[in-house]
Amino acid sequence: xxxxxxxxxxxxxxxxxxxxxxxxxxxxxxxxxxxxxxxxxxxxxxxxxxxxxxxxxxxxxxxxxxxxxxxxxxxxxxxxxxxxxxxxxxxxxxxxxxxxxxxxxxxxxxxxxxxxxxxxxxxxxxxxxxxxxxxxxxxxxxxxxxxxxxxxxxxxxxxxxxxxxxxxxxxxxxxxxxxxxxxxxxxxxxxxxxxxxxxxxxxxxxxxxxxxxxxxxxxxxxxxxxxxxxxxxxxxxxxxxxxxxxxx
Amino acid sequence: xxxxxxxxxxxxxxxxxxxxxxxxxxxxxxxxxxxxxxxxxxxxxxxxxxxxxxxxxxxxxxxxxxxxxxxxxxxxxxxxxxxxxxxxxxxxxxxxxxxxxxxxxxxxxxxxxxxxxxxxxxxxxxxxxxxxxxxxxxxxxxxxxxxxxxxxxxxxxxxxxxxxxxxxxxxxxxxxxxxxxxxxxxxxxxxxxxxxxxxxxxxxxxxxxxxxxxxxxxxxxxxxxxxxxxxxxxxxxxxxxxxxxxxxxxxxxxxxxxxxxxxxxxxxxxxxxxxxxxxxxxxxxxxxxxxxxxxxxxxxxxxxxxxxxxxxxxxxxxxxxxxxxxxxxxxxxxxxxxxxxxxxxxxxxxxxxxxxxxxxxxxxxxxxxxxxxxxxxxxxxxxxxxxxxxxxxxxxxxxxxxxxxxxxxxxxxxxxxxxxxxxxxxxxxxxxxxxxxxxxxxxxxxxxxxxxxxxxxxxxxxxxxxxxxxxxxxxxxxxxxxxxxxxxxxxxxxxxxxxxxxxxxxxxxxxxxxxxxxxxxxxxxxxxxxxxxxxxxxxxxxxxxxxxxxxxxxxxxxxxxxxxxxxxxxxxxxxxxxxxxxxxxxxxxxxxxxxxxxxxxxxxxxxxxxxxxxxxxxxxxxxxxxxxxxxxxxxxxxxxxxxxx
Numbered sequence: 001x002x003x004x005x006x007x008x009x010x011x012x013x014x015x016x017x018x019x020x021x022x023x024x025x026x027x028x029x030x031x032x033x034x035x036x037x038x039x040x041x042x043x044x045x046x047x048x049x050x051x052x053x054x055x056x057x058x059x060x061x062x063x064x065x066x067x068x069x070x071x072x073x074x075x076x077x078x079x080x081x082x083x084x085x086x087x088x089x090x091x092x093x094x095x096x097x098x099x100x101x102x103x104x105x106x107x108x109x110x111x112x113x114x115x116x117x118x119x120x121x122x123x124x125x126x127x128x129x130x131x132x133x134x135x136x137x138x139x140x141x142x143x144x145x146x147x148x149x150x151x152x153x154x155x156x157x158x159x160x161x162x163x164x165x166x167x168x169x170x171x172x173x174x175x176x177x178x179x180x181x182x183x184x185x186x187x188x189x190x191x192x193x194x195x196x197x198x199x200x201x202x203x204x205x206x207x208x209x210x211x212x213x214x215x216x217x218x219x220x221x222x223x224x225x226x227x228x229x230x231x232x233x234x235x236x237x238x239x240x241x242x243x244x245x246x247x248x
Numbered sequence: 249x250x251x252x253x254x255x256x257x258x259x260x261x262x263x264x265x266x267x268x269x270x271x272x273x274x275x276x277x278x279x280x281x282x283x284x285x286x287x288x289x290x291x292x293x294x295x296x297x298x299x300x301x302x303x304x305x306x307x308x309x310x311x312x313x314x315x316x317x318x319x320x321x322x323x324x325x326x327x328x329x330x331x332x333x334x335x336x337x338x339x340x341x342x343x344x345x346x347x348x349x350x351x352x353x354x355x356x357x358x359x360x361x362x363x364x365x366x367x368x369x370x371x372x373x374x375x376x377x378x379x380x381x382x383x384x385x386x387x388x389x390x391x392x393x394x395x396x397x398x399x400x401x402x403x404x405x406x407x408x409x410x411x412x413x414x415x416x417x418x419x420x421x422x423x424x425x426x427x428x429x430x431x432x433x434x435x436x437x438x439x440x441x442x443x444x445x446x447x448x449x450x451x452x453x454x455x456x457x458x459x460x461x462x463x464x465x466x467x468x469x470x471x472x473x474x475x476x477x478x479x480x481x482x483x484x485x486x487x488x489x490x491x492x493x494x495x496x497x498x499x500x501x502x503x504x505x506x507x508x509x510x511x512x513x514x515x516x517x518x519x520x521x522x523x524x525x526x527x528x529x530x531x532x533x534x535x536x537x538x539x540x541x542x543x544x545x546x547x548x549x550x551x552x553x554x555x556x557x558x559x560x561x562x563x564x565x566x567x568x569x570x571x572x573x574x575x576x577x578x579x580x581x582x583x584x585x586x587x588x589x590x591x592x593x594x595x596x597x598x599x600x601x602x603x604x605x606x607x608x609x610x611x612x613x614x615x616x617x618x619x620x621x622x623x624x625x626x627x628x629x630x631x632x633x634x635x636x637x638x639x640x641x642x643x644x645x646x647x648x649x650x651x652x653x654x655x656x657x658x659x660x661x662x663x664x665x666x667x668x669x670x671x672x673x674x675x676x677x678x679x680x681x682x683x684x685x686x687x688x689x690x691x692x693x694x695x696x697x698x699x700x701x702x703x704x705x706x707x708x709x710x711x712x713x714x715x716x717x718x719x720x721x722x723x724x725x726x727x728x729x730x731x732x733x734x735x736x737x738x739x740x741x742x743x744x745x746x747x748x749x750x751x752x753x754x755x756x757x758x759x760x761x762x763x764x765x766x767x768x769x770x771x772x773x774x775x776x777x778x779x780x781x782x783x784x785x786x787x788x789x790x791x792x793x794x795x796x797x798x799x800x801x802x803x804x805x806x807x808x809x810x811x812x813x814x815x816x817x818x819x820x821x822x823x824x825x826x827x828x829x830x831x832x833x834x835x836x837x838x839x840x841x842x843x844x845x846x847x848x849x850x851x852x853x854x855x856x857x858x859x860x861x862x863x864x865x866x867x868x869x870x871x872x873x874x875x876x877x878x879x880x881x882x883x884x885x886x887x888x889x890x891x892x893x
Contacts, residue, residue: 028522028525029642030523031523035525035526038525038527038756039525042754044800045754045809046798050801051801051808051809053806053808055315056489057490058323058324058488058489059488059489059528060486060530062323062324062410063321063323063488064318064319065314065315085640087640087642111459111806114806117315121317121424121434122428124424125424125425125428126428128421128424129422129425130378130379130380130421131425132378132422133300133303134303134375134422134705134706135371135375135706137371137377137378138374139374140373140374140376140377140391141333141335144388144389144390145385147389150382150383150384150385150389153380153382154382154384154408157382160413161316161318184380185380188380188382190379190380
């Protein structure tokens with residue numbers, strides 16, 4: 001297979017970026033998208049050019065590090081899959097493919113397709129945890145959890161923190177990510193004692209990082225590789241409201 | 249260099265850990281604030297250690313090469329985590345988990361460490377549940393368990409097929425909480441490129457900022473390596489692309505012995521290699537062998553027809569199929585252990601009966617299970633795995649058999665540590681997969697997560713204070729100390745040398761070649777002849793690498809190719825040590841199979857001569873390493889031959 005690629009190249013955070021044209025040939029249908037980029041980079045290195053910088057690690061769809069905006073979609077056209085789990089058979093021979101970084105004010109570009117998503121870490125640090133020091137725990141079975149609640153908590157916990165929701169959202173909102181963690185911990189009794197504080201702190205940090213707000217478009221849910229549901233955002237709003245109104 | 253002292257506490261096996269903790273020296277809370285600890289790596293071992301040490305009051309600095317500590321490759325573990333809770337009332341106990349782990353490791357692990365691991369396994373589950381890890385539960389609201397390879401009890405806790413992810417996120421959140429409280433300083437996108445020692449003690453690291461390429465000096469009263477396994481020495485493995493041996497290797501060169509490097513685990517059920525472009529191999533959970541039947545055609549002709557595409561699996565009649573695991577191991581069949589199943593697949597493919605174009609692949613067939621249970625049941629049982637396979641291969645395993653082949657998955661060997669997890673360098677510790685301690689020559693399923701968290705949450709907090717107690721008198725050493733300057737200069741010099749080569753071959757080119765050598769000669773079946781040849785090939789490769797590698801870009805920049813080059817240079821040296829270790833171990837045990845030492849295809853251990861851990865001391869890149877033996881004493885289990893026939 002042969003492809004025309006238009007790839008976002010940007011030297012560093014301060015430089016201006018632009019789309020650069022590449023053609024690539026002899027691509028096997030069974031290659032992953034990242035392996036196709038590997039082949040392109042190999043060619044660039046041999047020609048003495050700077051290879052395309054991009055983030056990736058596990059290449060099995062779970063670490064959340066890969067982050068390309070392909071043909072106008074976060075992680076590309078394959079539904080419920082990360083960039084590393086997108087295969088070239090999804091495309092047609094001769095296609096022109098646009099490859100850009102995840103773009104958002106709160107995700108500054110580092111180089112080419114690599115962006116800084118540390119804002120997500122800071123949101124977790126603000127409240128996305130249960131305050132239990134090692135050794136303080138009681139026996140694991142001393143607190144039963146309703147199976148349905150445990151399953152719903154797991155649905156929310158499946159988030160891999162890749163940031164596709166932010167990249168897909170016209171408002172660059174991080175609400176799907178934030179609400180997934182708030183929901184997971186709100187549905188489990190272990191998360192109970194800090195429930196209010198957590199909602200307030202995480203939302204505050206989310207706003208401080210410069211993420212936008214939710215206007216119920218649903219692009220985040222549509223592009224989420226782990227199919228995190230929009231209902232989490234509703235739950236987060238409820239948690240936040242309850243925490244702020246019922247306070248005092 | 250000191251002699252190996254494993255510092256195993258006296259007393260009966262069951263009381264060693266309690267005795268140790270009762271007598272270990274402590275650091276009072278006011279003094280903890282003055283002590284700085286460096287934690288390299290933020291997987292299960294690193295994140296749990298960093299969080300716990302910070303909770304105790306130490307000043308912690310944590311490092312990871314990924315963009316966030318949450319990305320570490322522990323996240324990819326699927327199946328589960330073992331713990332001797334005996335919630336199922338099926339006769340489990342700490343001793344049974346200890347025994348299964350020792351036996352699974354083919355009697356090549358240290359009894360005292362393994363017993364402690366089994367003991368604290370119960371606390372891990374309590375801790376993780378308290379953190380909000382959403383483990384699978386039964387309708388009554390209590391925790392569910394499933395069974396896993398190598399055990400007769402159900403002791404595996406799980407969170408769907410994402411157990412590693414959920415445990416890591418639990419540890420990551422605990423770590424982020426400490427970051428938020430100001431007790432941990434996190435350095436993401438940083439890679440440790442050198443260890444700094446002063447007067448024989450680990451006192452810091454040189455780290456490369458992977459965004460700017462700048463070298464940084466960091467002081468610590470102690471340094472913890474929690475940097476994972478070295479499976480990527482084979483190029484293709486189930487590891488993440490960035491997983492590397494560099495931190496351990498720098499420590500090795502500074503005096504930390506490296507133990508049992510030849511013990512590598514090859515997992516039997518992975519998606520086969522399809523081409524040279526391939527960057528990694530994907531694991532299909534071991535659980536598939538519960539219902540899948542492994543086979544190849546009986547004749548080479550049929551196999552060739554399948555390889556060429558003139559015949560399909562469905563065209564091969566039942567009588568013309570060789571269900572070789574069922575044939576060779578009637579009592580365990582398709583569920584024989586990982587090392588056995590992997591070798592058997594290699595054997596039939598070497599005979600020319602492989603069924604993928606490369607010749608290296610066998611069928612894993614669910615037709616019988618579908619007939620017996622119906623499509624819906626099979627689908628429900630392996631929910632996430634079938635779509636994952638189909639996405640990667642474009643074939644539906646419900647309609648045609650899966651194609652699988654063994655792939656490198658885990659490394660049991662690693663940096664040698666004593667009972668306190670301290671290496672042979674004072675104040676340098678090693679935790680999790682990076683150390684050698686608990687799995688002997690073969691690891692059982694669902695035990696890697698257990699070990700990472702045991703080391704980080706429960707072992708290191710107790711053992712490190714024993715070392716740090718007198719360290720309260722050591723003031724933080726300024727990083728303009730000559731040892732830091734010298735270490736940084738060495739890194740600089742090496743980096744500049746790498747960049748100045750500007751040869752013709754890419755880093756991946758060399759890495760792939762190394763992988764092929766390792767896979768062929770130091771993979772599933774090893775011979776003295778092959779290993780000897782491999783050593784020469786690796787040495788040649790090293791020379792070629794240092795004279796012909798081509799690294800683009802600049803040193804002081806975001807330069808992934810340079811990062812890879814440094815890692816590959818270390819992998820090449822490690823490869824040679826693995827070969828040396830495999831060549832010296834004239835026996836077969838667990839993941840180490842020497843063709844010369846077998847009993848009709850089964851591994852033949854030599855307990856009289858090889859019941860020891862081989863710890864290698866670095867003596868120079870072109871000089872042979874020196875072997876130190878830690879004799880393994882088995883006082884609580886009886887050495888047995890593993891048989892699955």
